[in-house]
Amino acid sequence: MVNGVLDYLWLVPALPLLGVVLNGAIALFAERPLLLKEAGLPLAGGHGAGHGSHDDAHGAASHGSADGHHETPAYRKLVAFIAPAAVGAAFVVALLCVLSLASRPADGRTFVQFLFPWIQAGSLLVPAALQLDPLSSVMALVVTGVGFLIHVYSVGYMSHERAFARYFVYLNLFMFAMLTLVLANNYLLMFVGWEGVGLCSYLLIGFWYEKQSASDAGKKAFVANRIGDFGVLLAMFLVFWTFGSLSYTEVFARVPLLRESGVLTTGLATAITLLLFLGATGKSAQIPLYVWLPDAMEGPTPVSALIHAATMVTAGVYMVARSSALFLLAPDTMMVVAVIGAVTAIFSATIGICQTDIKRVLAYSTVSQLGYMFLACGVGAFTAAIFHLMTHAFFKALLFLGSGSVIHALSGEQDMRKMGGLRKYVPVTFVTMFAATLAIAGIPGLSGFFSKDEILWQTFSSSHGSPILWGIGALAAGITAFYMFRLVFLTFFGESRMDPEVAKHVHESPWTMTVPLTILAVLSVAGGWVGIPAVLGGSNSFEHWLAPVFHPLAAAEAGAHHSTTLEFGLMALSVAIALCGIALAYFLYRVRTGKPEEIASRWPTLYDVVYNKYYIDEFYEWAVIRRIVTFSTGLWQMFDALFIDGIVNGIADLVRGAGDRVRRLQGGVVGGYAFSLLAGAVLLVGYILYRNVVQ
Amino acid sequence: MIAPSAYLLLSAILFGIGVAGVVTRKNVLIILMSVELMLNGVNVAFVAAGSYLGDVGGGVFAFMVMTVAAAEAAVGLALLIALFRLKETVDITELKVLKW
Numbered sequence: 001m002v003n004g005v006l007d008y009l010w011l012v013p014a015l016p017l018l019g020v021v022l023n024g025a026i027a028l029f030a031e032r033p034l035l036l037k038e039a040g041l042p043l044a045g046g047h048g049a050g051h052g053s054h055d056d057a058h059g060a061a062s063h064g065s066a067d068g069h070h071e072t073p074a075y076r077k078l079v080a081f082i083a084p085a086a087v088g089a090a091f092v093v094a095l096l097c098v099l100s101l102a103s104r105p106a107d108g109r110t111f112v113q114f115l116f117p118w119i120q121a122g123s124l125l126v127p128a129a130l131q132l133d134p135l136s137s138v139m140a141l142v143v144t145g146v147g148f149l150i151h152v153y154s155v156g157y158m159s160h161e162r163a164f165a166r167y168f169v170y171l172n173l174f175m176f177a178m179l180t181l182v183l184a185n186n187y188l189l190m191f192v193g194w195e196g197v198g199l200c201s202y203l204l205i206g207f208w209y210e211k212q213s214a215s216d217a218g219k220k221a222f223v224a225n226r227i228g229d230f231g232v233l234l235a236m237f238l239v240f241w242t243f244g245s246l247s248y249t250e251v252f253a254r255v256p257l258l259r260e261s262g263v264l265t266t267g268l269a270t271a272i273t274l275l276l277f278l279g280a281t282g283k284s285a286q287i288p289l290y291v292w293l294p295d296a297m298e299g300p301t302p303v304s305a306l307i308h309a310a311t312m313v314t315a316g317v318y319m320v321a322r323s324s325a326l327f328l329l330a331p332d333t334m335m336v337v338a339v340i341g342a343v344t345a346i347f348s349a350t351i352g353i354c355q356t357d358i359k360r361v362l363a364y365s366t367v368s369q370l371g372y373m374f375l376a377c378g379v380g381a382f383t384a385a386i387f388h389l390m391t392h393a394f395f396k397a398l399l400f401l402g403s404g405s406v407i408h409a410l411s412g413e414q415d416m417r418k419m420g421g422l423r424k425y426v427p428v429t430f431v432t433m434f435a436a437t438l439a440i441a442g443i444p445g446l447s448g449f450f451s452k453d454e455i456l457w458q459t460f461s462s463s464h465g466s467p468i469l470w471g472i473g474a475l476a477a478g479i480t481a482f483y484m485f486r487l488v489f490l491t492f493f494g495e496s497r498m499d500p501e502v503a504k505h506v507h508e509s510p511w512t513m514t515v516p517l518t519i520l521a522v523l524s525v526a527g528g529w530v531g532i533p534a535v536l537g538g539s540n541s542f543e544h545w546l547a548p549v550f551h552p553l554a555a556a557e558a559g560a561h562h563s564t565t566l567e568f569g570l571m572a573l574s575v576a577i578a579l580c581g582i583a584l585a586y587f588l589y590r591v592r593t594g595k596p597e598e599i600a601s602r603w604p605t606l607y608d609v610v611y612n613k614y615y616i617d618e619f620y621e622w623a624v625i626r627r628i629v630t631f632s633t634g635l636w637q638m639f640d641a642l643f644i645d646g647i648v649n650g651i652a653d654l655v656r657g658a659g660d661r662v663r664r665l666q667g668g669v670v671g672g673y674a675f676s677l678l679a680g681a682v683l684l685v686g687y688i689l690y691r692n693v694v695q
Numbered sequence: 696m697i698a699p700s701a702y703l704l705l706s707a708i709l710f711g712i713g714v715a716g717v718v719t720r721k722n723v724l725i726i727l728m729s730v731e732l733m734l735n736g737v738n739v740a741f742v743a744a745g746s747y748l749g750d751v752g753g754g755v756f757a758f759m760v761m762t763v764a765a766a767e768a769a770v771g772l773a774l775l776i777a778l779f780r781l782k783e784t785v786d787i788t789e790l791k792v793l794k795w
Contacts, residue, residue: 674717
């Protein structure tokens with residue numbers, strides 16, 4: 001017990017796993033029979049799960065409906081306790097571990113806990129081991145902390161859901177996978193978590209699998225992620241081939257040596273990092289693989305908050321930051337990362353302007369914010385990327401949960417054109433969401449301001465950065481402020497455009513939902529104060545905390561400091577751009593509410609293109625999916641049906657044809673048999689005689 | 696004393712007639728009779744060889760063959776009668792259902 005509380009680090013992923021087991025048992029033995037009975041399906045052998053007649057009860061539109069006529073079964077209370085408790089306990093353990101880690105000297109803050117040998121094949125030795133260092137501790141705290149709040153929120157949000165236990169099993173399983181991902185000490189174990197979160201994402205997007213669009217969206221997410229995972233796999237092969245190990249500590253320790261001996265060439269580093277980044281574009285929804293994330297909004301809203309905003313989609317950023325030592329060796333990759341990040345940030349921000357579904361606006365906003373994080377990674381500002389990851393987790397989780405609260409209040413309505421004036425009906429939701437909107441818009445003093453400004457400043461000043469990238473980033477920030485305030489104005493201000501039927505049921509959400517909202521609002525406001533830059537009189541303790549992980553490579557690269565005046569000037573400029581966005585939103589959606597439609601009708605083509613998300617989905621459909629389908633159909637008809645089946649059927653035809661001929665020998669006429677008997681005997685005797693004569 | 700080759704020649708002729716009968720005739724009854732002829736051709740060879748070698752085994756074997764032939768004839772005729780009752784024919788070419 002020399003490490004004190006750190007020896008219990010394994011509990012952090014283990015506790016959610018325990019939740020999976022317990023809730024899984026409940027889901028399987030208590031809930032499933034009940035659901036099957038309700039659906040009128042037979043219990044025995046019903047392995048196809050309860051598809052069929054209870055369709056509408058699961059539908060997204062009905063989780064706000066007041067069908068409280070059957071009382072809560074006891075198992076639901078148990079589930080509602082176990083799932084958040086497991087994650088909450090994991091948070092407490094993680095917090096104690098991090099505090100214990102923080103009490104160590106700055107250069108000794110890497111704790112590796114060996115659990116058991118996992119793979120031993122030749123020179124490939126992969127243990128199941130956890131690593132807690134400043135980077136993974138930030139991730140672990142964000143994941144368990146925000147995860148716990150969202151679990152609590154889910155208890156309220158999903159209270160009308162029939163498959164209550166199944167939902168929490170998936171959610172706990174996700175926590176387990178995500179914590180494995182961030183706490184793993186090697187690439188392979190990280191990849192297990194990486195795939196695990198992908199699986200849970202698929203399961204939860206398709207949670208209402210009776211809805212065609214939901215199951216399609218799940219499939220789309222899964223397939224898009226497969227492309228990225230392929231890159232990660234190849235990168236892992238290359239890493240093992242180059243370094244002879246997959247564990248972080250060994251790989252990064254060998255970097256300088258191999259660099260000097262010429263084994264680790266820039267080309268090799270570029271290949272590894274580009275493949276890793278391909279994985280990141282899949283998981284973190286960047287161009288070109290971002291298309292799955294907006295569709296992932298088919299899942300329950302807390303899932304969107306937890307997986308598709310706060311945690312899972314940031315895994316790509318985490319991986320890039322984790323591999324920063326390799327990325328810094330590949331300037332080409334860094335440029336690719338920065339450009340993709342910047343382009344994604346502005347591209348998806350423009351799509352967000354025209355969306356009418358409240359969750360889709362937030363989804364494109366997430367894609368855009370993730371673009372910021374990659375922009376930061378690409379210019380070598382890994383600390384700023386992780387900082388923004390953390391603050392984004394707070395305010396984007398809050399925005400999603402707030403939108404969920406709105407949707408819950410409106411009995412499932414997601415179209416912002418049918419909202420409006422909700423300020424007085426759902427005051428807590430309004431205040432908290434407004435705080436998050438201010439944070440994401442980059443209003444000075446709130447969390448989003450510090451992290452976003454840090455990224456923009458590094459983009460401008462770093463040796464990898466450029467004023468062009470800064471310009472794109474600043475413009476995207478302005479657009480972000482615009483569409484976020486558009487969302488707030490359309491939802492909470494102005495005249496109510498609700499259906500009268502819906503308006504009757506509008507209610508503020510229960511405490512299980514508003515309390516997490518409030519806590520997240522506090523974090524959204526104050527979460528950035530740990531990283532106030534020196535120029536504003538802060539100490540930037542966040543950067544100091546992460547310094548051992550990225551030091552000395554990153555710090556040296558990013559350390560090209562310009563004058564304080566310039567930093568202040570750029571800061572003021574980006575704030576001004578954000579304020580312009582807000583002012584424009586105010587003008588268009590509060591003062592001259594008819595103006596947006598006027599603009600849309602003046603440039604119908606432009607509006608149409610943006611409204612339809614630049615027809616990217618259609619383009620992929622045409623350029624990729626249809627090609628693959630055509631190619632596969634060709635393979636099927638040419639290769640499979642003609643060649644493979646030809647061989648198999650050909651052999652069968654040959655044998656049958658031969659049999660058809662041979663069978664005529666058996667004519668059934670006894671005389672024939674007698675004759676062949678005779679002929680055989682004569683031949684045999686003749687042969688024996690012949691042999692005797694010859695010898 | 697007649698040379699053994701003459702007996703063997705007679706035996707061969709009898710056997711050959713029997714074989715020809717079995718292969719060429721259509722009437723089951725005739726075929727059975729031809730089989731008897733073949734057996735008796737063989738018997739001639741047995742007895743002749745036994746006598747030539749001074750061994751009684753040849754004669755014993757001939758009696759053995761006769762006994763079996765008698766049994767065979769009884770079974771064969773019984774089958775023939777059963778067959779005729781069923782099919783009303785003794786033409787071997789009509790009886791060719793046993794095929795695939």
